[in-house]
Amino acid sequence: MSSSWADAVENGSTDIIPTNGGNERKSAPTKLSYVPPHLRNRPPPASEPPASSLNGPPSSNDRFRHSGPTNGPEWAGPRPGYGRQAYRGRVREANPFGKDDVDADTGPLTTEQQDNTGINFDAYEDIPVETSGDNVPPPVNTFADIEWGDAINMNIKRCKYVKPTPVQRHAIPISLAGRDLMACAQTGSGKTAAFCFPIISGIINGNHPPNKQRGTRTVFPLALILSPTRELTVQIQGEAAKFAFQTGVRVVVAYGGAPIHGQLRELDKGVDILVATPGRLVDLLERAKVSLQMIRYLALDEADRMLDMGFEPQIRKIVEQMDMPPRGIRQTLLFSATFPKEIQRLASDFLSNYIFLAVGRVGSSTDLIVQRVEFVQECDKRSHLMDLIHAQRANGVHGKQALTLVFVETKKGADALEHWLCLNDFPATTIHGDRTQQEREYALKSFKSGRTPMLVATDVAARGLDIPHVAHVINFDLPNDIDDYVHRIGRTGRAGKTGLATAFFNENNMSMAKPLAELMKEANQEVPDWLTRFASRASSYGGKSKGRFGGRDFRRDSSYNNNRTGNTNTNGGGSRTAAAGGGGGGGGYGSYSGGNGPEFSSAWD
Numbered sequence: 001m002s003s004s005w006a007d008a009v010e011n012g013s014t015d016i017i018p019t020n021g022g023n024e025r026k027s028a029p030t031k032l033s034y035v036p037p038h039l040r041n042r043p044p045p046a047s048e049p050p051a052s053s054l055n056g057p058p059s060s061n062d063r064f065r066h067s068g069p070t071n072g073p074e075w076a077g078p079r080p081g082y083g084r085q086a087y088r089g090r091v092r093e094a095n096p097f098g099k100d101d102v103d104a105d106t107g108p109l110t111t112e113q114q115d116n117t118g119i120n121f122d123a124y125e126d127i128p129v130e131t132s133g134d135n136v137p138p139p140v141n142t143f144a145d146i147e148w149g150d151a152i153n154m155n156i157k158r159c160k161y162v163k164p165t166p167v168q169r170h171a172i173p174i175s176l177a178g179r180d181l182m183a184c185a186q187t188g189s190g191k192t193a194a195f196c197f198p199i200i201s202g203i204i205n206g207n208h209p210p211n212k213q214r215g216t217r218t219v220f221p222l223a224l225i226l227s228p229t230r231e232l233t234v235q236i237q238g239e240a241a242k243f244a245f246q247t248g249v250r251v252v253v254a255y256g257g258a259p260i261h262g263q264l265r266e267l268d269k270g271v272d273i274l275v276a277t278p279g280r281l282v283d284l285l286e287r288a289k290v291s292l293q294m295i296r297y298l299a300l301d302e303a304d305r306m307l308d309m310g311f312e313p314q315i316r317k318i319v320e321q322m323d324m325p326p327r328g329i330r331q332t333l334l335f336s337a338t339f340p341k342e343i344q345r346l347a348s349d350f351l352s353n354y355i356f357l358a359v360g361r362v363g364s365s366t367d368l369i370v371q372r373v374e375f376v377q378e379c380d381k382r383s384h385l386m387d388l389i390h391a392q393r394a395n396g397v398h399g400k401q402a403l404t405l406v407f408v409e410t411k412k413g414a415d416a417l418e419h420w421l422c423l424n425d426f427p428a429t430t431i432h433g434d435r436t437q438q439e440r441e442y443a444l445k446s447f448k449s450g451r452t453p454m455l456v457a458t459d460v461a462a463r464g465l466d467i468p469h470v471a472h473v474i475n476f477d478l479p480n481d482i483d484d485y486v487h488r489i490g491r492t493g494r495a496g497k498t499g500l501a502t503a504f505f506n507e508n509n510m511s512m513a514k515p516l517a518e519l520m521k522e523a524n525q526e527v528p529d530w531l532t533r534f535a536s537r538a539s540s541y542g543g544k545s546k547g548r549f550g551g552r553d554f555r556r557d558s559s560y561n562n563n564r565t566g567n568t569n570t571n572g573g574g575s576r577t578a579a580a581g582g583g584g585g586g587g588g589y590g591s592y593s594g595g596n597g598p599e600f601s602s603a604w605d
């Protein structure tokens with residue numbers, strides 16, 4: 001049985017590196033404490049290679065020259081090859097790949113392994129990509145183009161990633177160059193890896209000042225990843241642990257609804273990357289269990305959700321009112337499939353001289369997801385759902401129900417529908433905010449395993465969750481916001497796979513007619529005539545269009561940029577042009593004067 005790093009510490013195991021960073025494995029049960037990556041097996045300074053994690057030019061900002069908030073040693077930025085091999089095999093940790101682990105030293109992936117990825121890269125070939133900002137680093141074509149060392153390369157292979165997805169091709173070099181980034185890319189297109197790998201690489205290869213863990217109960221993570229839901233936070237931690245396997249970078253999760261003591265124990269063992277929900281993090285900060293003083297990397301996943309009215313005050317508190325280094329000192333990475341302009345404007349407060357990256361077209365996974373919308377009165381919804389899932393079962397493999405995710409508006413509605421489905425011999429479970437965390441996690445597990453192939457959910461499951469084999473997303477109740485629709489349907493059609501999304505529409509959803517019709521049209525979906533008619537009358541229902549899937553740099557609006565010339569790289573397989581001008585939120589740029597800018601026309605239209 002393999003034992004974890006945590007177990008090893010608990011047992012005074014022999015495989016933990018002593019605090020002096022020595023190379024020998026001690027057998028005496030000495031008091032061991034966590035040694036951050038930069039101190040493990042540290043080579044003499046003379047052997048350090050020059051700064052730069054890609055072969056490109058050094059970053060244009062001054063982040064790498066800053067001495068940090070604690071007046072510690074100068075942080076010299078990423079250093080390829082620095083101590084990389086030292087982590088391998090020195091720290092016992094649970095293998096996050098479990099049985100799926102492949103011997104990453106055996107050469108290229110076999111055809112079978114490649115097929116296992118299930119990713120249809122052709123679906124991404126002609127994807128439009130748009131970047132804006134100063135000196136945008138060029139994209140990479142393969143993972144091999146990036147010099148981040150064997151440990152990360154082996155994990156890429158263990159993940160069976162054959163080549164980077166478009167958002168990874170562009171976002172990884174930008175992040176490795178130390179630049180702040182606001183990235184908008186389709187659901188299921190690999191954003192998690194796009195921000196995790198550069199952070200892990202930066203921690204491994206960076207020369208970070210010592211973190212002050214000895215003699216204090218406070219921990220000092222180097223990176224913080226925030227996400228809006230507990231399940232997504234757990235998922236990101238799981239992914240990050242895979243990407244960081246045997247690199248010596250320790251990833252710890254903290255989220256609400258679960259006992260804090262277990263999380264504190266994990267933190268006490270040391271943390272390089274903390275993945276957290278905002279509420280639990282604030283709790284930990286107020287208890288002085290965590291300090292953000294040493295944060296070098298801040299990533300917000302589902303960043304537009306994190307900065308909308310519900311979360312914004314908490315995020316502002318964490319980022320601006322605690323002890324986190326300011327923008328320009330830390331590196332900030334914001335990712336989502338949607339980025340409304342008003343949220344971009346708020347987000348720019350947290351960024352310095354950032355690059356805006358938009359990958360993909362309206363409707364997130366677009367062509368990969370077949371979207372259908374049906375006119376169904378409230379009172380007919382259940383019988384209509386029954387017809388759909390009966391047909392699905394009849395067409396399913398061995399008469400089995402394909403995994404189907406049904407979104408409803410309310411928690412009560414979720415419970416009622418689940419109950420009704422079970423009564424009708426369709427095993428279902430539910431996930432919503434009134435269930436205990438244990439129940440939520442159990443429901444998710446049961447759904448993933450196919451034991452209950454139907455999951456009835458509120459918006460708590462709308463974002464980020466990567467559940468393999470979800471064949472059908474049904475919007476039993478449509479959301480009121482088109483961006484929520486984009487995220488919900490994005491639970492299917494992930495990583496190059498196809499999926500089906502069905503929405504029930506009636507008079508209660510009139511405000512969605514126009515954005516839904518537009519989004520479907522741009523995604524080359526068949527728009528029913530009745531929806532087009534409703535859409536053309538939409539202004540009287542207050543329906544508003546958001547333009548594309550939220551992917552255009554708000555700094556290019558004339559109201560922001562009256563006297564500037566902002567250039568953009570549009571790279572839909574075409575050439576790149578030099579960018580100039582952009583840079584919100586400090587860094588010498590004028591502030592936004594407020595108000596909504598005029599509707600923009602898409603560079604891709």
Ligand SMILES: Nc1ncnc2c1ncn2[C@@H]1O[C@H](COP(=O)(O)OP(=O)(O)OP(=O)(O)O)[C@@H](O)[C@H]1O
Pocket residue numbers: 117119160161162163164165168185186187188189190191192193336337463464465466490491494495
């Ligand atoms: N380069 C790659 N090759 C193959 N599969 C990949 C690659 N990168 C990521 N994936 C897989 O694609 C799936 C979706 O990735 P991920 O969850 O990061 O998407 P996302 O863009 O964050 O989606 P969402 O917007 O819904 O949060 C995951 O199962 C992930 O393992």
